[in-house]
Structures are given as structure tokens and as C-alpha cells.
Amino acid sequence: MTSDGTDRAPVRVFLVDDHALFRSGVRAELATAPDQVEVVGEAGSVGEAVAGIAHYEPQVVLLDVHMPDGGGAEVLRRVRGDHPDVVFLALSVSDAAEDVIAVIRGGARGYVTKTISGRELADAVCQVAAGDPVFSPRLAGFVLDAFSQGPNSAPIGDPELDLLTPRERDVLRLLARGYAYKEIASELFISVKTVETHVSSVLRKTQLSNRYELSRWATDRRLV
Amino acid sequence: MPFGHVVHGPNSAHGVRETGPKLYRRRGGRLVSGVCSGISDHLGVSVLSVRATFAVLAAFGGAGVFAYGLLWIFVPQSAGAEPPVTDRERQQGLGLIILGLGLAVAVGLLGILPGWLTGPLGVALVGAAVVWREADESQRRRWREGARSGMAGAVLGGGGGRAAMVRIISGAALVVIGAVVFLGGSATASDLQFAMLSTITALIGAAVLTVPWWMRLMRDLDVERAGRVRSQERAEIAAHLHDSVLQTLALIQKQADSEREVRRLARGQERELRTWLYGPDGYGRADGDRPAGPAQPGDAPPQTLSAQLTRACGEVEDAFAITVQQVVVGDCELDEPLTAALAAAREAVVNAAKHAGVGEVSVYAEVEPDRVSIFVRDRGAGFDPERVSDDRHGLADSIKGRMERNGGSVRIKTAPGSGTEVQMDMPRKTS
Numbered sequence: 065m066t067s068d069g070t071d072r073a074p075v076r077v078f079l080v081d082d083h084a085l086f087r088s089g090v091r092a093e094l095a096t097a098p099d100q101v102e103v104v105g106e107a108g109s110v111g112e113a114v115a116g117i118a119h120y121e122p123q124v125v126l127l128d129v130h131m132p133d134g135g136g137a138e139v140l141r142r143v144r145g146d147h148p149d150v151v152f153l154a155l156s157v158s159d160a161a162e163d164v165i166a167v168i169r170g171g172a173r174g175y176v177t178k179t180i181s182g183r184e185l186a187d188a189v190c191q192v193a194a195g196d197p198v199f200s201p202r203l204a205g206f207v208l209d210a211f212s213q214g215p216n217s218a219p220i221g222d223p224e225l226d227l228l229t230p231r232e233r234d235v236l237r238l239l240a241r242g243y244a245y246k247e248i249a250s251e252l253f254i255s256v257k258t259v260e261t262h263v264s265s266v267l268r269k270t271q272l273s274n275r276y277e278l279s280r281w282a283t284d285r286r287l288v
Numbered sequence: 289m290p291f292g293h294v295v296h297g298p299n300s301a302h303g304v305r306e307t308g309p310k311l312y313r314r315r316g317g318r319l320v321s322g323v324c325s326g327i328s329d330h331l332g333v334s335v336l337s338v339r340a341t342f343a344v345l346a347a348f349g350g351a352g353v354f355a356y357g358l359l360w361i362f363v364p365q366s367a368g369a370e371p372p373v374t375d376r377e378r379q380q381g382l383g384l385i386i387l388g389l390g391l392a393v394a395v396g397l398l399g400i401l402p403g404w405l406t407g408p409l410g411v412a413l414v415g416a417a418v419v420w421r422e423a424d425e426s427q428r429r430r431w432r433e434g435a436r437s438g439m440a441g442a443v444l445g446g447g448g449g450r451a452a453m454v455r456i457i458s459g460a461a462l463v464v465i466g467a468v469v470f471l472g473g474s475a476t477a478s479d480l481q482f483a484m485l486s487t488i489t490a491l492i493g494a495a496v497l498t499v500p501w502w503m504r505l506m507r508d509l510d511v512e513r514a515g516r517v518r519s520q521e522r523a524e525i526a527a528h529l530h531d532s533v534l535q536t537l538a539l540i541q542k543q544a545d546s547e548r549e550v551r552r553l554a555r556g557q558e559r560e561l562r563t564w565l566y567g568p569d570g571y572g573r574a575d576g577d578r579p580a581g582p583a584q585p586g587d588a589p590p591q592t593l594s595a596q597l598t599r600a601c602g603e604v605e606d607a608f609a610i611t612v613q614q615v616v617v618g619d620c621e622l623d624e625p626l627t628a629a630l631a632a633a634r635e636a637v638v639n640a641a642k643h644a645g646v647g648e649v650s651v652y653a654e655v656e657p658d659r660v661s662i663f664v665r666d667r668g669a670g671f672d673p674e675r676v677s678d679d680r681h682g683l684a685d686s687i688k689g690r691m692e693r694n695g696g697s698v699r700i701k702t703a704p705g706s707g708t709e710v711q712m713d714m715p716r717k718t719s
Binding site: 158160179201202204205208209237240241242 | 566611613615616617618650652654663665709
């Protein structure tokens with residue numbers, strides 16, 4: 065146990081959510097995995113979050129999408145420049161693709177829903193802390209939707225940058241079907257590392273494609 | 289946790305959009321009426337250049353002054369507080385005003401207009417300016433006193449007192465004098481023409497004098513209407529929360545011992561609220577997208593694949609107290625084969641809920657141009673397809689049979705201990 069502890073210290077997590085009740089719930093859930101994660105602080109508003117992140121310098125910030133004064137996207141905008149090493153994981157109850165994709169585009173490394181179990185949340189935190197993106201099936205669905213080249217879809221100008229490769233599409237489809245990375249790897253006969261690489265590049269493309277107004281387009285078509 | 293979002297979501301992010309114009313005259317930091325500073329705020333250019341532009345435009349037959357006057361009338365004053373004017377800026381601005389007026393007068397003297405017209409017109413304009421200025425003062429006073437609206441307040445100028453009345457009357461007198469002098473100057477007309485001219489002049493004068501009050505009245509009505517819409521929306525949200533969330537919470541309190549029942553209630557409530565907020569016609573949508581108001585629980589859901597799949601999954605969630613995570617990519621109208629595919633998918637979810645022995649089932653549907661695929665997957669017990677006895681009809685009839693009768697196909701991937709995935713493909717009609 066001690067050798068494990070020196071091997072890998074628990075990931076320092078900062079919670080941002082405007083509901084105190086929810087924050088204490090997440091704290092309690094994460095307390096079931098004390099060797100993996102440690103909650104160092106929490107904030108209930110954009111201003112508190114900016115100050116708190118600067119003070120505690122956590123490794124991972126669990127970020128609510130919906131908050132007064134601009135929400136998660138605003139926190140990202142104000143913190144990212146000064147603290148490039150802090151990793152953000154969106155933790156949202158919102159079903160609206162526009163909200164979620166706005167945060168992803170702001171630089172969040174992943175997205176999970178608030179119904180996630182404590183165990184899975186702790187795993188997701190460790191995963192983003194280690195540099196790998198975390199996609200929930202729903203987010204994979206949003207991204208597939210936004211990039212899908214349906215009959216009504218907007219023309220995309222830069223195919224090299226903005227189209228998903230067939231392989232990335234396959235990975236996303238399996239993610240949307242609820243497969244874990246490990247299961248995707250065995251399904252597609254590739255390594256887990258390759259799956260993570262594909263997901264990373266999808267995330268990068270999502271962040272880069274803002275000039276196509278990804279979320280607006282998805283919303284216009286009511287693809288939520 | 290979805291409850292909290294009701295409180296701030298619709299009000300802050302998606303509330304009633306301000307319908308007023310984007311251009312506002314400044315309240316603070318203004319020299320005359322805040323038009324120039326307002327324009328510079330709006331366009332993002334320096335105040336000085338805007339003022340200089342107006343001054344130069346004034347040389348062209350007074351176009352700058354005329355434009356300024358129109359903007360003064362038609363652009364509402366902002367409600368915010370801006371930084372005050374510095375002395376240097378004030379001097380610069382006054383210089384520009386004098387320059388502009390000087391240019392206008394100089395060009396006017398050289399210009400085309402005869403003296404009998406310029407004189408009275410000038411007097412009438414100064415009178416009108418005094419009246420409008422007074423109307424503007426009272427508008428400012430109203431901001432100060434809070435939004436005291438209503439007909440009387442608007443007409444009486446918000447209780448300006450005697451000084452205001454004197455100013456208004458003197459302005460009106462100037463307008464009348466200007467009109468009389470103008471008529472006197474063109475006294476060559478006959479009696480009938482004179483009567484007509486004086487009537488028309490009087491009407492124009494009356495219209496000119498009352499323009500500021502009409503404008504204010506209309507603005508007040510707009511403000512009031514926006515406020516009413518906002519409070520109505522708030523009342524509607526409160527009513528909805530009372531109808532659904534509070535009643536469910538009360539039920540949960542009563543049934544706190546039965547974990548299964550609490551779960552069922554909470555899940556059903558979450559889904560309903562989610563649909564109400566984020567669904568196709570929900571509250572969280574942009575205002576333009578929901579002409580008919582938010583969807584009520586009693587409304588018939590739209591006949592699209594995603595809406596109906598959501599409904600079917602919700603029913604199974606409620607009936608079996610499990611979580612069904614569903615993701616739909618794309619959407620389309622339902623036709624007969626797709627309805628069959630939907631029914632088959634529902635059956636597959638029911639099967640998973642009954643036999644897999646797990647709390648969560650994933651449903652993924654993808655609408656492609658030529659076909660619709662639905663995947664239903666669980667991480668539960670799994671089974672050996674070879675050993676399903678012949679008397680079990682769920683899979684054979686409800687899923688396979690339905691799909692195949694409508695031209696679709698079913699693939700099942702399962703093994704004991706490693707979960708089950710049912711893939712249903714239905715080709716789409718190209719018509």
C-alpha cells in the first residue's frame with residue numbers, strides 16, 4: 065500500500081459547481097477512492113473558481129457546464145492562459161450539445177455526465193490526469209452528429225483538418241454504443257493506446273473546428 | 289441534480305431576450321445628449337472622431353445637426369452608468385460643437401435659403417430643441433426615480449415642476465412665433481390660402497411638439513411588455529416545478545424506505561424535466577425555436593425516431609427500474625418499417641432488462657442516408673444462442689420476425705458471461 069502511495073500520489077482535484085449539494089455529493093463519491101483522487105478545494109462561481117484554481121493549483125478541475133456568469137466556458141477562458149497544465153473535465157447534467165461542445169472547445173479534456181458512479185468518475189479523473197481524453201457515449205454521439213456528412217450538412221472547407229477519418233469514426237461509434245476503450249481495442253484489433261490516440265485527435269479536431277460553428281449547426285438541426 | 293438548473297438556466301442563459309435596439313445614448317459621460325458617445329460605444333471608434341464627423345457634416349446644409357437631432361429623438365437612453373466626461377474632453381467637444389454650428393451657419397448664410405425662411409425656421413427649431421431637451425431631462429429624471437411608468441407620468445414629464453413647465457411653454461412659444469413669422473413673411477397669399485397654411489402649420493407644430501412624448505410612451509410600453517413576459521415566464525416555471533418536481537419529492541419522502549420506488553420516481557422525474565428543459569420544444573431552446581411555447585407533459589411527442597426512441601427507453605426504465613443510456617445520431621421521420629424497428633428495439637431493451645441482470649443498458653441509434661442502425665447492449669449475463677429453447681418467442685418473433693418482415697436484419701453478439709449486443713438494421717426508403 066505504501067509502495068503504491070509513493071509510486072503515484074492521488075490526483076489533486078478541484079470541484080467547480082454552483083450547487084453546494086452536488087459538490088458535497090461528488091466529494092463523498094470520490095472519497096471512496098482515496099488512493100486515486102484527493103479533492104483539494106471547491107468553488108461555486110466563476111470568480112471563486114478562477115481564484116481557487118490559482119491558489120490550489122490542482123491537477124484536474126471537475127467543471128460544471130452550466131453556471132451563472134458564463135459557466136464552464138468562462139472559467140476555461142480565464143484560467144487556461146495562466147495555468148496551461150491544469151486539466152479540465154466537464155461534468156454536466158446538460159443534455160444540450162451546444163453547452164457540452166462549447167466546453168470541449170474551450171479546452172476541456174473530456175466530458176462525463178452527472179449520473180456517473182463514483183468509481184467511474186475517479187477512473188475518469190485519473191485518465192485525464194494521465195493525459196488521455198475521456199468521452200462519454202453521449203459526447204461521442206454529439207461529435208458524430210456534428211461531423212456527420214448527412215444530406216443537409218454544411219459543406220466543410222478543409223477536409224484534412226475537419227473530417228474524421230474512418231477509423232476515428234469507428235472508434236466514436238463504438239464509444240457511443242457504450243464500449244470501454246479496452247473493448248474498442250479488442251473489437252477493432254488495435255491497442256488501447258491507439259484508441260486513445262484516435263480519441264485525442266477527435267478532441268483536437270473538435271477544438272479546432274470552431275470556425276464551422278459546430279455546435280450552432282448541430283443545434284440548428286436539433287441534433288441533441 | 290437537474291433541479292437546480294431550472295432555477296438559473298431559463299432565467300439567465302435563455303431568458304427573455306432584450307428586444308430593444310442595440311444603440312443607446314449614454315447617460316453619463318455625455319456632452320449634449322449622449323448621441324456621439326453612444327455611437328462610439330456602438331461602433332467601437334473614438335468619441336472625438338464621431339463628434340468631428342458630425343461637426344463636418346453640419347457644414348453640408350446642416351446635415352450633421354439634422355442627423356444628430358434625429359438620433360436624439362429616436363435612440364433611447366441607456367440605463368447603465370458610464371464614466372463622466374473629463375475636462376479636456378468637454379473642451380474638445382464644445383469646440384467641435386461651436387465649429388459645427390459655425391460651419392452650418394456660415395454655409396447657411398452663403399446658401400440658397402432666403403432670409404424670410406431662415407429666420408422663422410431658426411426660431412422654430414430653437415423652440416423645438418428646447419422642448420425636446422426638456423423631454424429628455426424628464427426621461428433622465430425618470431431613470432433616477434426608478435421606472436415610474438404610465439400615461440400620466442409620460443405626458444406630464446414625470447413631475448418636472450414649475451421650471452420644466454416654463455421651459456416647455458417657452459419652447460412652444462418659440463415654435464409658434466416661428467410659425468407666425470413664417471406665415472407673416474409669405475403674406476401675399478389670399479385668405480383661403482392663409483387659413484389653410486396656418487392650419488397646416490399649427491398641425492405640424494403640434495406634431496413636432498408632441499413627438500418626444502409619443503416616443504416615450506411607446507418605449508415605456510415596450511419596457512412594460514418585456515417585464516410582463518418575464519414575470520409570466522417565471523410564473524410558468526414555478527407552476528411547472530410545483531406540478532412535477534415538488535410533487536415527486538413529496539412522494540419520495542413518503543416512500544423513502546423503498547429504494548426501488550425512489551429510484552423509479554427520481555428517474556421518471558429527471559427524464560420529464562430534462563425533456564421539458566432541453567427537449568426539441570423545451571425551455572432551454574433558443575427563443576426563436578419554440579413558437580408554440582415549451583412542451584407540456586401532456587403534449588404528444590413529435591413523431592421522429594429520436595423522440596420515440598427516447599419515449600420507449602423511458603417506459604422501459606420506469607417499468608424495470610434500470611438505466612437506459614440512449615444516444616441518437618441524426619434523426620428522421622418515422623415510417624412503417626422504422627416503427628417496426630423501434631418496436632423491436634424496445635423489445636431488445638426489455639429483454640436486456642429482464643435477463644441480463646444489470647442496471648444499465650446502452651442504446652445507440654444512427655440514422656444514415658440509406659439505413660437506420662440500432663444497437664442495444666448490456667454487460668450482463670449473456671447467453672448461448674444455440675441453447676435458446678424454441679418456446680421463447682421474444683427474440684425470434686418480436687425482434688427477428690418484426691425486422692425481417694419489414695426488410696431489415698438482426699445480428700446478435702453474445703456469449704455467456706460477456707453481455708449481449710443486438711444490432712438491428714433497417715434500410716430507409718429513398719422516396
